[in-house]
Amino acid sequence: MRSPAAHLTKFFALLCLALAASGSVFADTIYLKSGRKISATHVTQENGEVSYETSAGRLSFPLSIVDHVTHDDSSPISTAGTPRDRAANLPMAAPAEMSAMPTDPAASAAVRDGAINTDLLSKLESEASSNPSTPVTARVVAAESAAARFEISVGDFEHAVDHYNVGLRFDPDNMGLLLEAAYLHLKRSEYTAASDLLDHARRIDPDSAEVAKLSGWAYYGLNRAADAVTQWRRAMELQPDDETKKALEKAERDAREEAEYHEGETTHFRLKYNGNAAPELAHDVLKTLEAQFDEISATLNYSPPEPIGVILYTNQAFMDITRAPSWSGALNDGRIRVPVSGLSSMTDELARVLKHELTHSFVGQKTGGRCPVWLQEGLAQFMEGRRSRNNAVALSAAFEHHMEFSLLSYESSWLNLPKDTATVAYAWSLAVVETIMTENGVDDMERILERIAGGSSTEDAIRSVVHEDYSELMLSTAQFLRKAYE
DSSP states (O other): OOOSSSOOTTHHHHHHHHHSTTOOOSSEEEEETTSOEEEEEEEEEETTEEEEEETTEEEEEEGGGEEEEEOOOOTTSOOSSOTTOHHHHSOOOOOHHHHSOOOSHHHHHHEETTEEOHHHHHHHHHHHHHOOOHHHHHHHHHHHHHHHHHHHHTTOHHHHHHHHHHHHHHOTTOHHHHHHHHHHHHHTTOHHHHHHHHHHHHHHOTTOHHHHHHHHHHHHHTTOHHHHHHHHHHHHHHSOOHHHHHHHHHHHHHHHHHTTOEEEEOSSEEEEEOTTSOHHHHHHHHHHHHHHHHHHHHHHTOOOSSOEEEEEEOHHHHHHHHOOOTTOSOEESSSEEEEOTTOSSOOHHHHHHHHHHHHHHHHHHHTTTOSOHHHHHHHHHHHHTOOSGGGHHHHHHHHHTTOOOOTGGGSSOOTTOOHHHHHHHHHHHHHHHHHHHHHTOHHHHHHHHHHHHTTOOHHHHHHHHHSOOHHHHHHHHHHHHHHHHO
């Protein structure tokens, strides 16, 4: 998501709001030098004291006994509908088959002591090749499915796909395997592969609600909103649920808005734009995005497997369709959504917005949707060319007053953040990413993203690559800002 302002030159004034008595920060934790910690709300620092609200009224501590204050509790931040969740920014439950306990002994034997029994799999495959009877085939399918689920659990999606493919080679009409494999492809943003599997599953069982539901995600990922609507309506007829209802409502809004939009396409992008946008602007947008695609791909050593959807709106349509916070200048929920009212050609600011949102597409897909918001936003700002020069003094002052940003608290959605809080969050996120990229290099950032994709928590990923936990990384960030800009 684009930051709340094109430039943060007023950042110091905003930060002072957090430090002054008139400011407030929700659900913080005060850490005392004695080791005690206090969860509090509306924490402020003034005249040598730290004050906060309690049920008994407002209390204060001398600043001298306070070690630091962090934004530990993310309760004001909704974790639902984060800007870059996988598959169209909506929750996507796994097929029921994936949570079912295996009953075939071959499944239990396929994974033992935290490892896949490759000898057993080879034996079962050999038996099924020479004797493709139903019982023999069932054993190899059960074993390959169990192996695939194990690979998913440890973040090795490539090998998980391989196991599903082996199972489908022996039993191509197995609905459980088809649904599980399609779901995995959806999580990897491989929408065409998922759609092909689901088309086959639909021919086997035209009345499967699971097939219709997952097909909706596949079509939405392929920027075919009208087809997604058709499938989700079918799913609601067969087996209604809240998840599908929300997905359908979102796709219907998109389909209505985009029904009369013009279209354009390049190798890596599928563009739709409101008729009020000049065709020359649409051409410039695609040309700019293609150049940015190559640069980001080289930097992050990754290329999204499907063309990325891009929608150019009027300003009002952007707010109506995305329902983004008023401070948002663009949005990426699987598709890049940008308001372009009043523009007839590419501008430097629009190019930066596009690169910011395109970075989100790369990072979100590279990490399988696991990258936290603070790292997403920091990388997006860094890739568009922002640096912390204008904010370094203010951020250093915040750190010295023990009012630094808590990375853990800002891993989830920022959609409900007030504008001032979001401004501070964007500034710290950029500073932390800039520190990693400058002090450790892009290769280490890539390794961090790979570990996140593999299932590590972000803090564990950072600890394993740069050998610092969150608190140590914040200290390094403060030191970097002072060294680089003061």
